Amino acid sequence: MLRTEITVAGLAFHHAVRGAHDDLTATIDRQRQTTANGDFAYYVDIATAMSGLPRTSGSAIQWLDDAHTVQERWRDLVMSRRRYLQSAR
Numbered sequence: 001m002l003r004t005e006i007t008v009a010g011l012a013f014h015h016a017v018r019g020a021h022d023d024l025t026a027t028i029d030r031q032r033q034t035t036a037n038g039d040f041a042y043y044v045d046i047a048t049a050m051s052g053l054p055r056t057s058g059s060a061i062q063w064l065d066d067a068h069t070v071q072e073r074w075r076d077l078v079m080s081r082r083r084y085l086q087s088a089r
Contacts, residue, residue, distance in 0.1 A: 008027060008030060008031055008034070008043070009031070009043045009046065009047065011027050012024060012027045012028065012031070012043075012046075012047035012050060012051075013047075013050060013077075013078065013081075015027055016047075016050040016051050016078045017078055017081045017082050017085065019082075021051070024047070024050075024051050025051075027047060028044060028047045028048060028051070028053075031043050031044045031047055032044050038060075041059075041060070041061060042061045044059075045059055045061045045070075046074055048071075049070060049071040049073075049074035049075060050074045050075060050077070050078045052071075052075050055067050055071065
């Protein structure tokens with residue numbers, strides 16, 4: 001299960017970098033289903049943050065920093081990768 005979720009989390013990053021919003025939404029929905037028992041539920045919040053979407057309502061995840069700061073950091077990671085790939089062309 002953990003290996004699958006790590007793979008799906010990587011896929012979410014890939015979709016976010018590509019700007020593939022439909023694929024990213026489908027990946028987040030899959031993560032939401034597979035983490036419904038609470039295990040690894042933070043993957044949904046990370047994928048949501050990478051996408052720039054609002055934080056999942058009712059999320060029980062508590063970060064060390066405030067949610068806005070965490071979302072900005074994940075989004076910055078995606079945008080940095082996107083800029084890198086564009087400059088490599």
